[in-house]
Amino acid sequence: MKKIEAIIRKTKFEDVKEALLSSDINWFEYHDVHGIGQSRQERIYRGVQYSTDVIERVAITIVCRDIFLEPTIKVILRVAHTGEIGDGRIFVSDVIDTYSIRTGENGDTVLRDKK
Amino acid sequence: MKKIEAIIRKTKFEDVKEALLSSDINWFEYHDVHGIGQSRQERIYRGVQYSTDVIERVAITIVCRDIFLEPTIKVILRVAHTGEIGDGRIFVSDVIDTYSIRTGENGDTVLRDKK
Amino acid sequence: MKKIEAIIRKTKFEDVKEALLSSDINWFEYHDVHGIGQSRQERIYRGVQYSTDVIERVAITIVCRDIFLEPTIKVILRVAHTGEIGDGRIFVSDVIDTYSIRTGENGDTVLRDKK
Amino acid sequence: MNEIGISLDTVWMLLAAILVFWMQPGFALCEAGFTRSKNTVNILMKNFVDFMFGSLLFFFVGFGFMFGSEGAGFIGMPNWGDLSFYKGELPVEGFLIFETVFCATSATIVSGAMAERTKFSMYLVYSACISLFIYPIEGHWTWGGGWLCNEASDSFMMSTFGDVFHDFAGSAIVHSVGGVLALIGAIFLGPRRGKYGKDGKSRAIPGHNLALASLGVFILWMGWFGFNPGSQLAASGEVNRIAISHVFLTTNLAAVAGGMATMFVTWIKYGKPSLSLTLNGVLAGLVGITAGCDLVSPVGAVIIGLVCGIVLVYSIEFIDHCLHIDDPVGASSVHGVCGILGTVMTGLLSTSNGAFYGYGWGFFGAECLGILCIDLWAAACGLVLFYGIKKLHGLRVDARIEDEGLDIYEHGETCYN
Amino acid sequence: MNEIGISLDTVWMLLAAILVFWMQPGFALCEAGFTRSKNTVNILMKNFVDFMFGSLLFFFVGFGFMFGSEGAGFIGMPNWGDLSFYKGELPVEGFLIFETVFCATSATIVSGAMAERTKFSMYLVYSACISLFIYPIEGHWTWGGGWLCNEASDSFMMSTFGDVFHDFAGSAIVHSVGGVLALIGAIFLGPRRGKYGKDGKSRAIPGHNLALASLGVFILWMGWFGFNPGSQLAASGEVNRIAISHVFLTTNLAAVAGGMATMFVTWIKYGKPSLSLTLNGVLAGLVGITAGCDLVSPVGAVIIGLVCGIVLVYSIEFIDHCLHIDDPVGASSVHGVCGILGTVMTGLLSTSNGAFYGYGWGFFGAECLGILCIDLWAAACGLVLFYGIKKLHGLRVDARIEDEGLDIYEHGETCYN
Amino acid sequence: MNEIGISLDTVWMLLAAILVFWMQPGFALCEAGFTRSKNTVNILMKNFVDFMFGSLLFFFVGFGFMFGSEGAGFIGMPNWGDLSFYKGELPVEGFLIFETVFCATSATIVSGAMAERTKFSMYLVYSACISLFIYPIEGHWTWGGGWLCNEASDSFMMSTFGDVFHDFAGSAIVHSVGGVLALIGAIFLGPRRGKYGKDGKSRAIPGHNLALASLGVFILWMGWFGFNPGSQLAASGEVNRIAISHVFLTTNLAAVAGGMATMFVTWIKYGKPSLSLTLNGVLAGLVGITAGCDLVSPVGAVIIGLVCGIVLVYSIEFIDHCLHIDDPVGASSVHGVCGILGTVMTGLLSTSNGAFYGYGWGFFGAECLGILCIDLWAAACGLVLFYGIKKLHGLRVDARIEDEGLDIYEHGETCYN
C-alpha cells in the first residue's frame, strides 16, 4: 500500500477531484495548507506593499494499493499541471497497514472495493 | 515507531479523544479535513438540489512506540465505529525517528514518558 | 528522501519559517493543527472554568534529500525551542519518490534545485 | 398644536418600532454567536420565522386579544385582521406595528435557550402559540387595560394595594415571560449532548463567534433606546419630552451599570474579566430597568443595573451548575430572573410611590402580585405547550442530527462554506 | 403650525434618508455572504464605490436630470451642482440627500448579479452611467413630474388611461430598473466558471457566510422602513401620519408574507425550509409592496407578499436552470421580477382605483404601460452600455483571476487573514 | 408652537444620540477587523468598557466639568450626579445623554491605535481619565462656554481674532483629541512585535476580517448622520431645518470625496485600489468635515473630503514607514491629522467668515489657535498619563502574551471556536 500526498494549486482542485473520481479513485482526503516555495503574490495592506511567499494550496492524501500508484500519479500530473511556477509536488511513501473502521478489517482488501 | 493516521467522523471525535486519553495515549495531533468516499449528504442551495460527497472529517495523527500500536488501533476501531458507511479509515506507517523540541532528545525514549 | 513533520508552537512559526528560508530550505508546507499533550490552557466561558488540553499548533512538512535531514532538524530544534512544556515534536519518515507537477520529473533531482 | 403634536408622537412611535424591530437581528446574532457553527442556519431561520409568525398572527388575532374589549379584563376579542375597534389618537396601523415588534421580542427570547437541539417544526408551533395567545392575554391584563391595570378605585388592584401594577416597557410582560418560557423549554428539552459530563460537571460549549454576539448586544442596546423611551408613545409637550429623555438616561445607565457589575464580578470570581458574561450583563441591566425606567431616578437606575449585573452571574451559575438546565445563551437568567428582579425593584425604587422613598409597601405588593400572576400564566402555558409537543410529536431532534448539526438535516445548507 | 410641520416633515425625510443609506451595507453584506470568500474585498469595494459615485454624480448632474424642468417631460436640465432651481417646501439639501440614497440603491442592486467575475474598473463605468443618466431620466418621467406622472387632464396618460402611473417608493423606478440591468449584466458576463456542468446542469456555488447575508437582509428590512414610509415625505397632519403608519404596516406584512411563502414553498418543493431562499423571499415581498404600499390594504399587502414570495422561487429556478443565467444573489428575480409584479399588482389591488375593487382597468393599464416603458428604457441602456464595455474593453476578468479570486488580483488584499 | 418645537428638537437630539451611540460598535468592528483574531475578545471588551466608564463618569462628574460654571472659562464645577445646574430649554437628561455619547466617542478612538498589546487594566485607567477630565475640560473651553468660545466682545478670542473658535460637531474637540492621545499612546507602547523587520522596514500585519471592518465603517458613516446634523440640537423652524439638511449633505459629500480620493490615490500609487485604506479614507472625509459642516458649501465639503482623503494616505505612510509608530487602525491619521486639517480648513472655506471667501484671516487664526490649544492640552495630558502608567505599572503586556494573543491571557476566552 502506498500513500500519495499531492500539494496542488487551489484553483486546480476541482479538476483534479473530478479526474480522480472518474478514474475510479473514489476515496481520498484533502485539506487546506499554506505552501512556501518559489511562487510569490503581490499584496498591499494599509500602504505597505509586500510580496508574500505563503500561497494557499490544497493537500490531497490518497492511500492506494501498489498497482494503483502509477495511474493515480499520472492523473494528478496531467490534470494539476499548468507549466507555471507553483504547480506543486507529489510525495509517495509506504503504508504498512490500513483498517476500515466500519468493518474492522485490515490489509489490502480494505482498499480493494475501490471501483 | 509507528505513525497512526485515523480519518474519523467529526461527531465521533470527542469520544475518540476521551478514549485515547483514558488509555494512556496522551499525545496526539488532529486537524479538520474533507473526506471523499461513499458517504453522501443531501443539500439545497438557492434552488439547486445536490448531493455532496465532500464530508467534513477529523484526521488524528498519533506517533507511538511499536508496542503501543495494537492497543491504540483497537481503541479507535472500537470507539469510532458506528457500522454505517462513512466510519473512516486508519492508516499505519513507519516513522524513522522522533525528536522532542523541548529536550532535544530523539529516539524511542521521547515517546516513552507516555505512561 | 525523507519527510520531516514538525509540530511546533504557533508563536514560534514565524521564527522557524525565517530560519528555514535562510538555511536554504526553500520549500515546505504548513497547516494549523490542534495538539493534545501535556500543555494546558486555563479558560472561562459563561461561568464555566475549565482547562483545555487542546492547543493550537502549526504542523510543518518538509520533504528533503537525505543529506539535508540533519541540518534541517537542527534548525528546527534550535529555533522552535523554548524549554517549556509544549515545544512540540519532530517526526521523520521515509519518502519513496517525489514528483514535480510542473516538470513531470521525479526522484531526487526534483528536490535538488533547492539551494 | 395638538394636530402636529400627535404627528410628532406618531413619528416617535414609528421610530421606536423600527428600533425594536432592529432588536430581532440583535437576538439572532447574539444567539448565533453563542452557539456552534453547525447550527447557525437553523438559528437564523428561527429568528426570521418567529418574527414572521408573530407579525401575521398578531395582526390577525393577537392584537384583538390584547387590546380588544370584553372578557372582564382577562382577554380581549380577537380582531380577525380588522383594526377599526381601536380608539386612540395615534394611527392604529402605527400602534399595531409598535405592539407587534414587542410581541415578536417576547417570542424570540425563547429561541436562544432552546438552541442547538429543537426540531424546527416544533419551534414553529411554539412560536405561533406565544404570538397567538400567551403574550396577548397577559398583555391584555396590563397594557390592554385588563385587571392588573384597572385604575378604577373599586378595582381589585386598587382596593387591595392602593396602586395598580406598573411595567413601563415590559420587564415583566415581555422579558420575564420570554425568560420563563425559555426556562421551561430548556427543561423539557434537556441539555445538549456533552453539556454535562458523566460526573455531572458542567462543561463549556464555547460559542463560535463572540464578535457576532457582541455586535448583537450592541444592536440590542441600540434597539432598547426605542423599546423604553418609545414606550412613552408620545414626545410632544414638556411632560413627554422630559419623560423620554429621563427614560433614555435611566436605560443607558442601567445597561452600563449592569455590564460593569458583571465584568467586575467575573474579574474577581474567575480572575479575568469575561466577555461572554459581560455581554449578558449589559442585557441584564437593560432588562432590569425596563419596568421602572420612567419611575426611578438615574441613581436608582444605576442600582438596578448593578443588582441585575451581579445577580446575573450567580443566576447563570446556579441554573447551569446546580439545576443542570442547559441554556446556551442565558436567556432564562437575563430575561427571566432580571425581568422579575427589575419589576420588583421598581416597587422599591420608584421615586413617586416606591417603598424606599417612604410610600409604603402597597405599590411593591402590586408589583409582586403582578409579576407572579404574569409568570405563573407563562409557566402554565409553557408547561402545557411543551409537554403537549413532547408527547405528541417530540420536541428534540435525534442524537445524530444534534451531533452533525441541525443545519444539514433540517435545512440542507451550511452557514459557512 | 405649518412652520413646525415642515420641520417635522424634514426630520422624517432625513430619518428616512439615514435608513435608506443604511441599506447600502445591507446590500453589501447580502452579496458578500452569498458569494465566495475569495471575492469579498472586491464586493465590499464595489458597494462603497457605487455609493460614492452615485452621491457625487447625482449631486452634480443627476439631480437636475431628474427634477429639473424642460425637455417635454422626458429629461430635466442638469444642475451642475447648483440646487437653487428646486422649489419645494422641504429644504432642498435634505431632499437631494433623500433622492441620492434612492439612486444609489438602484445602482447597487446590479452589483450582486455581476459578482465574482466583473472587472472592477468596468464596474465603475457602469455605476457612473446608472447614477448619471439611466436612473435620473426614468426618474424624471415619474417622480420628477415627467410624462408618466403628468396629471394634467389632457396629458397622454390621463387621456389614455384616465389615470397616471403610480409607483409610491420605487418598485418600478428603483428596483425593477436595478433588476433589469442586473439581468442584462449577468447575460453579457456569462456564468461564473463551474456554475454549469458539461451536461448543462446548474451547480450550487454556496455563499461563504449566510450569517452575514442574514444580517444584510435584516438591515435591508430595517432600511425599507425608511424607504417606503419615508417616501410620503411628510408626517405632519392627520393624513400624513395615517399614511406613514399605513405604509409601515403594509411594508412589514408584505415582507413577512414573502418570507413565509418562500419558506413554505421550499419546504414543500425541496423537503426542507431553505434559509438562502427565504432571505430572498423577504426581499421579494418588500420589493413587491414598494409600488403600492400606500394604496393597498393590509390584506392586499399580504397577498402581494405571498405572490412575490411564491413566484420568486420559480423565477430563480427558471433563470438559473432554464435560461442558464448566473445571478449569484438572485437580484434579477428579487428586484426585477418582483418589482414588475408589485407594480402590476398595484393596478389590481389598489383600494382607491384598482381593478379588483371595481374601478375598471384604466389604472391597471397605466401601471402596465409605465413599467413597460421604464424597463424598456433600462433594458435599452443596459444593452448599449454592457455591449459597449464588452467590445471596447472587456467586461470580465481573466479565467485565472476568476479562479484565484478577484481580491488578490484586483485589490492586492484578502478579506480574511 | 414653541412648546412643540422644543419637543421636536428633543426628538431630533435623542435620535442623534442613538446614532452616535451606534458608532460604538462601528469603532469596535473596525478595530476588530483590522487586527488579528487572537486579540478580538480583548478589543470588543475594550470597546464595551470605555462606553461604560464614559457613561458613568461623565454622568457623575464630567458633565459638570464640561458644562458647569465657574473656573474662569477653564473648567466647570463637577456635578456629582446632580443635573439641576443645567439651564437650557432642552430636557437636561436628554442633553446629558447626547453629550455622553460624544465623550465616549473621543475615548474609544484611542483603543484602535493601542490595540493588540495594551494591558486591559491599564486601558481602563486611561479610559477613565479621558472621560473624567481630559475631554470635559477642553470641551468646557469650547462647547461648555469657556474661553475659546466666549463671544463677549472683550473676550480674549474676540479681541484678538475678531471671532471665536468654531468646531461644529467636534473635528477638534472629539476627533483630534482622540487622535492625539492615540498617537501618544502608540508611541509609549512601541510597535507590535514583528511590525518592523530588523532592517527597519515596515511589515504588513493584515487585519483578520475586512468584512467586519467594512461593516464598521458603514456603521460609523450612518452614525455620523447623527453626529453632525444632530449637533445643531434643533430641527424646528426654517433656519434649523435648513441647517440640518445642509449639514447632512456636506457630511455625506465629504465622506464620499474622502473615500474616492483615497481610492484613486492608492490606485495610482500602488497600482490597485486598496479597500483597507479606502475605508479609512471615508472616515478621513467624515472627520474633516465635522468642524465646518455647517459653514462650508457642498463644494467646499467635497474639497475638504478630497484633501483629507489624499493627505490620509501620505500621513499613514509617514507615521508607519518614517516615524515607525505602529497604529494598527490608523487612528492617529484619521482622527488626529484629518481632525486638525478639517478644523483649519474651516477657517479657509467657511462661506460666512472664511479666508478664501474674502473675510480675512481672523477666523482662520481663531481656528488655528483653538486646535493648537486643544491638542496641546490633549498631548500634555497624554504624556503625563501614559508616562505615569508606564512607570508605575507598565502599559504593555509581556511578549509571550502578545504572541499568543491577549484573549487567552487577559480574558480566558477566544473569539472564534
Ligand SMILES: Nc1ncnc2c1ncn2[C@@H]1O[C@H](COP(=O)(O)OP(=O)(O)O)[C@@H](O)[C@H]1O
Ligand atoms: N520539498 C518540499 N517539501 C514540502 N512541500 C514542498 C516541497 N517542495 C514543494 N513543496 C510544495 O509545493 C508547492 C509548489 O512549489 P513551488 O516551488 O512554488 O513551484 P513548483 O512546483 O513549480 O516548483 C510549494 O508551495 C510547497 O507547498
Ligand SMILES: Nc1ncnc2c1ncn2[C@@H]1O[C@H](COP(=O)(O)OP(=O)(O)O)[C@@H](O)[C@H]1O
Ligand atoms: N484510500 C483512502 N485514502 C484516503 N482516505 C480514505 C481512503 N479511503 C477512505 N478514506 C477516508 O475515509 C472516509 C470514509 O470512507 P467512506 O468510503 O465514506 O466510508 P467507509 O469508511 O464506511 O468505507 C472518506 O471520507 C475518506 O476521507
Ligand SMILES: Nc1ncnc2c1ncn2[C@@H]1O[C@H](COP(=O)(O)OP(=O)(O)O)[C@@H](O)[C@H]1O
Ligand atoms: N506522539 C505524538 N504523536 C503526535 N503528536 C505528538 C506526539 N507527541 C507530541 N505531539 C504533539 O506535540 C505537542 C507538544 O507536546 P507536549 O507534550 O505538550 O509538550 P512537549 O513537546 O514539551 O513534550 C502536542 O500538542 C502534540 O500536538
